[in-house]
Amino acid sequence: MKTIWTIARRELGAYFSSPVAYVFIVIFLLLTGFFTFMVGRFFERGSADLVTFFVWHPWLYLFLVPAVGMRLWSEELRLGTVELLFTMPVTTWQAILGKFLASWLFLLIALLLTFPMVVTVEYLGHPDLGRILSGYSGSLLMAGAFLAITCMTSSLTRNQVISFILSVVFCLFLILCSWPPVTDIVVNWAPAWLIDALAGVGVMTHYEDFQRGVIDSRDLIFFLSMVLFFLFTTSVILRGRRA
Amino acid sequence: MITVEKLTKSFGSKLAVDNISFSVEKGEVLGFLGPNGAGKSTSMRMITGFLAPSAGKVSVCGFDVVEQGLKSRSRLGYLPENAPMYSDMSVFGFLSFCAELRGLFGSAKARAIDRVVQLCFLAPVLFQSVDTLSKGYRHRTCLAQAIIHDPEVLILDEPTDGLDPNQKHEVRTLIREMGREKAIIFSTHILEEVEAACTRAIIIDRGKIVANGTPGELKSRAPLAGTIVVGLIGIGWQAVQPNLAALRFLERSDLISECDSHTTFRLEPNGDLLPEVLTLAQRQKWQIDHLKIEEGRLDDVFRSITLPDTERASIK
Numbered sequence: 001m002k003t004i005w006t007i008a009r010r011e012l013g014a015y016f017s018s019p020v021a022y023v024f025i026v027i028f029l030l031l032t033g034f035f036t037f038m039v040g041r042f043f044e045r046g047s048a049d050l051v052t053f054f055v056w057h058p059w060l061y062l063f064l065v066p067a068v069g070m071r072l073w074s075e076e077l078r079l080g081t082v083e084l085l086f087t088m089p090v091t092t093w094q095a096i097l098g099k100f101l102a103s104w105l106f107l108l109i110a111l112l113l114t115f116p117m118v119v120t121v122e123y124l125g126h127p128d129l130g131r132i133l134s135g136y137s138g139s140l141l142m143a144g145a146f147l148a149i150t151c152m153t154s155s156l157t158r159n160q161v162i163s164f165i166l167s168v169v170f171c172l173f174l175i176l177c178s179w180p181p182v183t184d185i186v187v188n189w190a191p192a193w194l195i196d197a198l199a200g201v202g203v204m205t206h207y208e209d210f211q212r213g214v215i216d217s218r219d220l221i222f223f224l225s226m227v228l229f230f231l232f233t234t235s236v237i238l239r240g241r242r243a
Numbered sequence: 244m245i246t247v248e249k250l251t252k253s254f255g256s257k258l259a260v261d262n263i264s265f266s267v268e269k270g271e272v273l274g275f276l277g278p279n280g281a282g283k284s285t286s287m288r289m290i291t292g293f294l295a296p297s298a299g300k301v302s303v304c305g306f307d308v309v310e311q312g313l314k315s316r317s318r319l320g321y322l323p324e325n326a327p328m329y330s331d332m333s334v335f336g337f338l339s340f341c342a343e344l345r346g347l348f349g350s351a352k353a354r355a356i357d358r359v360v361q362l363c364f365l366a367p368v369l370f371q372s373v374d375t376l377s378k379g380y381r382h383r384t385c386l387a388q389a390i391i392h393d394p395e396v397l398i399l400d401e402p403t404d405g406l407d408p409n410q411k412h413e414v415r416t417l418i419r420e421m422g423r424e425k426a427i428i429f430s431t432h433i434l435e436e437v438e439a440a441c442t443r444a445i446i447i448d449r450g451k452i453v454a455n456g457t458p459g460e461l462k463s464r465a466p467l468a469g470t471i472v473v474g475l476i477g478i479g480w481q482a483v484q485p486n487l488a489a490l491r492f493l494e495r496s497d498l499i500s501e502c503d504s505h506t507t508f509r510l511e512p513n514g515d516l517l518p519e520v521l522t523l524a525q526r527q528k529w530q531i532d533h534l535k536i537e538e539g540r541l542d543d544v545f546r547s548i549t550l551p552d553t554e555r556a557s558i559k
């Protein structure tokens with residue numbers, strides 16, 4: 001546990017000792033504000049909820065989460081510090097979890113800094129705070145799933161740009177694969193189980209449950225198993241590199 | 244402390260390390276020599292547990308590096324080639340991070356950092372970013388990381404690479420001093436370093452161990468080791484050569500140089516030649532300018548055993 005925390009602290013320190021953290025947080029807050037108020041027409045809707053706020057999160061995370069996570073392993077591989085890290089008394093899982101949790105914590109900090117949105121709806125009306133809380137949980141879980149994917153793509157290459165692009169493509173697939181225009185492509189020829197599988201791995205249906213204020217254990221399990229699966233893949237890739 | 248048994252590593256069809264075995268005891272400093280690409284770094288990476296061996300076993304302090312990796316790794320310190328470090332940290336932050344991963348916290352950590360900062364002369368750059376360090380300081384910071392937990396076993400991959408002569412000397416002295424209570428393996432291209440710091444040396448070529456012995460033993464394998472070089476004043480080679488026929492243990496003689504009445508030549512013995520030469524010189528009243536027995540140079544040994552066979556033949 002102590003080892004995981006040591007690694008996580010170093011990783012968080014790396015974010016905040018460079019401009020990355022500040023640039024990311026500012027851009028994230030500006031974009032959420034822009035989409036909620038300008039594109040989502042928050043005021044015209046006249047409804048005290050955060051629907052127009054949360055609906056944009058998948059699309060923001062699509063680019064911002066890979067940007068946060070792309071350096072996790074690529075940087076280690078490029079600098080050669082991976083050799084240092086894995087010759088310490090540290091297990092592969094401790095290192096993976098430490099790094100993942102640090103980035104997730106960082107995303108949580110960014111997400112918590114959107115609290116003025118909550119204050120605004122609270123001031124303007126009587127929002128359903130439970131629904132807002134479940135909205136935030138869904139958002140955090142989806143960020144975690146995307147981050148785990150980025151961890152995996154980052155362990156594949158020492159080049160951060162490649163890691164970023166691979167991760168964006170992967171996340172985009174997960175956003176779109178349960179969307180009717182995409183499922184329509186395969187619906188005429190693919191077997192039924194494939195269509196179901198495609199719809200099943202899509203993140204959007206699970207995310208939308210949270211936005212309706214429902215915390216369903218199936219959605220929770222979905223996101224957490226996504227995280228575990230991609231972190232497991234990361235560990236396989238990292239072990240393979242050293243075999 | 245370190246036991247390597249039939250260690251083998253192949254990358255695809257390429258055999259990088261081919262069935263090597265050796266051991267290093269406490270109090271030994273083992274020099275790891277070999278041309279570039281001979282398999283030195285690969286071997287060291289397997290000993291530290293970073294790379295998994297294709298075959299064979301390595302144990303550190305009695306712990307198998309694959310089966311009991313955490314235990315073996317906590318007992319060794321490792322300086323990787325090119326001294327990699329997290330570029331966004333300060334020297335202090337980096338050492339503190341490494342100390343914590345080694346299980347040192349609080350005052351134990353502070354003491355450990357103090358100790359290595361003194362040993363590696365890092366005080367002037369302690370709060371400087373790792374990014375802005377000169378190569379010498381980078382190497383010493385990474386070396387400090389390797390010894391921060393005072394490990395029983397040290398693996399150093401080219402610890403003096405890129406240092407200036409003074410720094411090289413300091414690092415070598417440090418290695419020799421630490422070698423009294425630890426088992427150390429270090430790799431290098433610099434042969435004088437082996438003589439200065441090692442108690443034993445292994446030469447590895449194309450994945451195989453081609454020589455294993457003390458620096459003295461290795462030197463005696465040099466082609467010219469044991470030959471006698473004699474310099475005389477006031478006499479020419481023409482006058483000397485006929486007299487040499489009287490030497491019973493002489494294998495062959497070669498003129499090295501002859502100028503102004505200074506004559507230098509080399510005598511290759513096949514027995515106890517030196518007393519004979521001295522009696523001969525006394526009898527002939529030769530005026531000896533200098534006389535020495537070649538020790539052999541590690542360079543020559545290194546070249547003669549690591550050059551490909553064809554090139555070796557052409558040199559002879």
